Amino acid sequence: xxxxxxxxxxxxxxxxxxxxxxxxxxxxxxxxxxxxxxxxxxxxxxxxxxxxxxxxxxxxxxxxxxxxxxxxxxxxxxxxxxxxxxxxxxxxxxxxxxxxxxxxxxxxxxxxxxxxxxxxxxxxxxxxxxxxxxxxxxxxxxxxxxxxxxxxxxxxxxxxxxxxxxxxxxxxxxxxxxxxxxxxxxxxxxxxxxxxxxxxxxxxxxxxxxxxxxxxxxxxxxxxxxxxxxxxxxxxxxxxxxxxxxxxxxxxxxxxxxxxxxxxxxxxxxxxxxxxxxxxxxxxxxxxxxxxxxxxxxxxx
Amino acid sequence: xxxxxxxxxxxxxxxxxxxxxxxxxxxxxxxxxxxxxxxxxxxxxxxxxxxxxxxxxxxxxxxxxxxxxxxxxxxxxxxxxxxxxxxxxxxxxxxxxxxxxxxxxxxxxxxxxxxxxxxxxxxxxxxxxxxxxxxxxxxxxxxxxxxxxxxxxxxxxxxxxxxxxxxxxxxxxxxxxxxxxxxxxxxxxxxxxxxxxxxxxxxxxxxxxxxxxxxxxxxxxxxxxxxxxxxxxxxxxxxxxxxxxxxxxxxxxxxxxxxxxxxxxxxxxxxxxxxxxxxxxxxxxxxxxxxxxxxxxxxxxxxxxxxxxxxx
Numbered sequence: 282x283x284x285x286x287x288x289x290x291x292x293x294x295x296x297x298x299x300x301x302x303x304x305x306x307x308x309x310x311x312x313x314x315x316x317x318x319x320x321x322x323x324x325x326x327x328x329x330x331x332x333x334x335x336x337x338x339x340x341x342x343x344x345x346x347x348x349x350x351x352x353x354x355x356x357x358x359x360x361x362x363x364x365x366x367x368x369x370x371x372x373x374x375x376x377x378x379x380x381x382x383x384x385x386x387x388x389x390x391x392x393x394x395x396x397x398x399x400x401x402x403x404x405x406x407x408x409x410x411x412x413x414x415x416x417x418x419x420x421x422x423x424x425x426x427x428x429x430x431x432x433x434x435x436x437x438x439x440x441x442x443x444x445x446x447x448x449x450x451x452x453x454x455x456x457x458x459x460x461x462x463x464x465x466x467x468x469x470x471x472x473x474x475x476x477x478x479x480x481x482x483x484x485x486x487x488x489x490x491x492x493x494x495x496x497x498x499x500x501x502x503x504x505x506x507x508x509x510x511x512x513x514x515x516x517x518x519x520x521x522x523x524x525x526x527x528x529x530x531x532x533x534x535x536x537x538x539x540x541x542x543x544x545x546x547x548x549x550x551x552x553x554x555x556x557x558x559x560x561x562x563x564x565x566x567x568x569x570x571x572x573x574x575x576x577x578x579x580x581x582x
Numbered sequence: 583x584x585x586x587x588x589x590x591x592x593x594x595x596x597x598x599x600x601x602x603x604x605x606x607x608x609x610x611x612x613x614x615x616x617x618x619x620x621x622x623x624x625x626x627x628x629x630x631x632x633x634x635x636x637x638x639x640x641x642x643x644x645x646x647x648x649x650x651x652x653x654x655x656x657x658x659x660x661x662x663x664x665x666x667x668x669x670x671x672x673x674x675x676x677x678x679x680x681x682x683x684x685x686x687x688x689x690x691x692x693x694x695x696x697x698x699x700x701x702x703x704x705x706x707x708x709x710x711x712x713x714x715x716x717x718x719x720x721x722x723x724x725x726x727x728x729x730x731x732x733x734x735x736x737x738x739x740x741x742x743x744x745x746x747x748x749x750x751x752x753x754x755x756x757x758x759x760x761x762x763x764x765x766x767x768x769x770x771x772x773x774x775x776x777x778x779x780x781x782x783x784x785x786x787x788x789x790x791x792x793x794x795x796x797x798x799x800x801x802x803x804x805x806x807x808x809x810x811x812x813x814x815x816x817x818x819x820x821x822x823x824x825x826x827x828x829x830x831x832x833x834x835x836x837x838x839x840x841x842x843x844x845x846x847x848x849x850x851x852x853x854x855x856x857x858x859x860x861x862x863x864x865x866x867x868x869x870x871x872x873x874x875x876x877x878x879x880x881x882x883x884x885x886x887x888x889x890x891x892x893x894x
Contacts, residue, residue: 418885430631535719
């Protein structure tokens with residue numbers, strides 16, 4: 282963000298006094314303005330959370346309630362039977378698939394991205410800018426230009442129908458974003474620490490592992506969460522490279538909605554709530570860190 | 583850290599000379615090698631392979647195809663469904679990106695004010711990003727279900743709709759298109775808001791102070807000071823959102839699946855139809871190449887913007 286130089290003339294005492302009575306645009310009493318502000322906040326919260334609230338309410342309704350016309354707006358007899366039914370069905374397996382695929386991919390991505398990010402952020406080498414541009418530009422290509430040939434490769438390796446068919450592409454396609462975010466965190470570590478480590482006889486690699494890495498643990502964690510959310514939410518590759526045994530949650534929920542939509546709103550809602558709530562909890566907890574991480578990576582998703 | 587182009591600007595390109603520098607270069611390449619190889623194998627090879635497939639025809643799911651020359655590209659010219667999908671893709675990008683930019687910026691300006699409970703506003707902004715696009719679309723489809731959905735239920739409870747004649751939201755081409763726009767704007771607001779919020783925090787308080795001293799009203803400060811200063815951020819966000827919107831798939835696929843009829847089918851869904859339903863990898867790849875070519879224009883724009891903001 283290039284900031285224009287502030288060329289405003291220095292304020293004299295008289296102009297400062299002249300400016301003061303102007304005040305806010307809307308000439309409202311402070312109390313009304315305050316009320317208005319919180320009214321806007323309330324509207325924003327309702328609009329943003331409405332889908333989740335509705336899924337939550339529906340998941341607590343009885344099957345009779347979810348298919349009544351008109352549907353009640355509130356569960357009269359809250360029950361968690363939808364949740365146990367969802368977990369006993371295929372949803373439990375989709376859940377496990379999602380967890381394994383996302384977790385393993387995130388670990389691989391983080392390992393490779395940390396090494397690369399350090400090289401980009403700290404080491405001098407030829408064609409650095411060019412290679413960085415290559416990495417960034419690849420993340421912007423439509424996944425549709427990759428989905429077909431990768432399918433053929435994975436099929437020839439007999440991986441379609443195993444979770445590796447997801448782990449391999451996820452691990453790689455999460456790299457550009459992770460590298461960009463990690464670079465931003467690495468650039469905040471002062472060079473002096475590595476210089477001191479070099480004086481103490483540590484190699485570059487040694488300084489990286491023993492000095493720099495421990496300093497960016499919060500950054501590593503933030504990046505991992507962002508990468509994990511991306512993998513957890515991925516749909517296109519999961520849709521193409523999975524079979525019923527390896528469906529992930531998003532794919533499983535969409536397929537459930539297309540086959541059992543008219544009969545099982547409660548179970549479907551319970552599945553959706555369960556797939557969303559762990560992430561939401563994580564995000565509300567780490568809100569500030571994730572925002573800074575996301576903006577550092579230039580935002581994709 | 584909030585600066586988007588910063589990583590590019592801070593990379594110093596030096597030409598290594600001594601043995602120490604050579605060792606540094608060797609270490610850098612060792613650290614980069616896995617990433618570069620992986621991206622070449624899973625990023626570059628498939629793109630080239632898709633290009634090759636676009637000159638192939640016949641076969642089933644990519645097996646037993648024969649050379650087609652330019653036949654697939656000529657087929658595009660006479661394929662009405664392709665043109666309608668292309669039209670939808672472009673219109674969808676135009677409408678939703680505009681909506682996202684306006685709503686996202688407004689949200690960011692609101693969340694940048696100082697008040698108690700501001701964290702709630704920020705959490706609310708972040709939330710849509712966290713739910714899977716596909717799952718979210720299923721929830722929305724359910725909310726707008728004509729029989730058991732929240733919206734019709736609300737209308738009935740309020741006495742605004744006759745239960746005998748429910749509004750079939752996803753059954754009309756116009757309504758379904760409108761709802762997709764609303765959904766897409768709702769879902770991606772948060773990304774725009776987050777970037778703009780970071781940009782806002784990069785503007786020093788003195789700038790506002792100076793404008794206020796000069797007697798500028800709030801409205802004037804917004805249009806003459808804040809937005810011009812945000813220009814680089816807004817530009818990058820605009821390009822990134824356009825790229826994403828052109829590639830949309832999850833959101834529409836799980837919401838209307840292109841329906842009713844083909845009214846909401848975009849290029850992504852049409853490619854998916856060709857490869858998954860018809861097993862026609864050749865023609866599917868051809869459409870993918872067209873989509874990539876359109877995206878490439880914006881990727882180049884993005885790279886140029888990044889480099890320019892990087893060398894301020």
